[in-house]
Amino acid sequence: MVIGLDGRDLEAPSVCDFCSDPDPLWSYPCPDFPLFSFGMVGKSTITPGYSSVGPWLACAPCSFFIDAHMWNELREHAVRTYTGRYPGLVGTIAASMIKVSHYGFREAVADDVIKEPWEDT
Ligand SMILES: [Zn+2]
Numbered sequence: 001m002v003i004g005l006d007g008r009d010l011e012a013p014s015v016c017d018f019c020s021d022p023d024p025l026w027s028y029p030c031p032d033f034p035l036f037s038f039g040m041v042g043k044s045t046i047t048p049g050y051s052s053v054g055p056w057l058a059c060a061p062c063s064f065f066i067d068a069h070m071w072n073e074l075r076e077h078a079v080r081t082y083t084g085r086y087p088g089l090v091g092t093i094a095a096s097m098i099k100v101s102h103y104g105f106r107e108a109v110a111d112d113v114i115k116e117p118w119e120d121t
Helices: 060-067 071-085 091-108
Strands: 026-028 033-036 046-052 056-058
Touching: 026 060, 033 091, 046 091, 056 060, 060 071, 071 091
Parallel strands: none
Antiparallel strands: 026 056, 033 046
């Protein structure tokens, strides 16, 4: 989930945090972490006001890729899903945004993170 400075959930209602699928099935416990600026993977600049708070939700395909540590496949799936769902979003921009956010998740969680079933309430 992405929370703004005002505490508002910027991604409500619940969707897959990796590809925006509207039917997440799994929840991955994740420490809170600041989201890096667009295009700043590996650098220390942080976008003010955006952070990842709480668990990350995943749909079935994304969960498969996460559990198998198939990070490139996860990113490619997410780019396909995003650009199909949001045609105005340029593929290269979507790919960069997804790469940055997925990188943050991978850095924040342990390799053996255990997922939990997710039910939207
Ligand atoms: Zn997904």
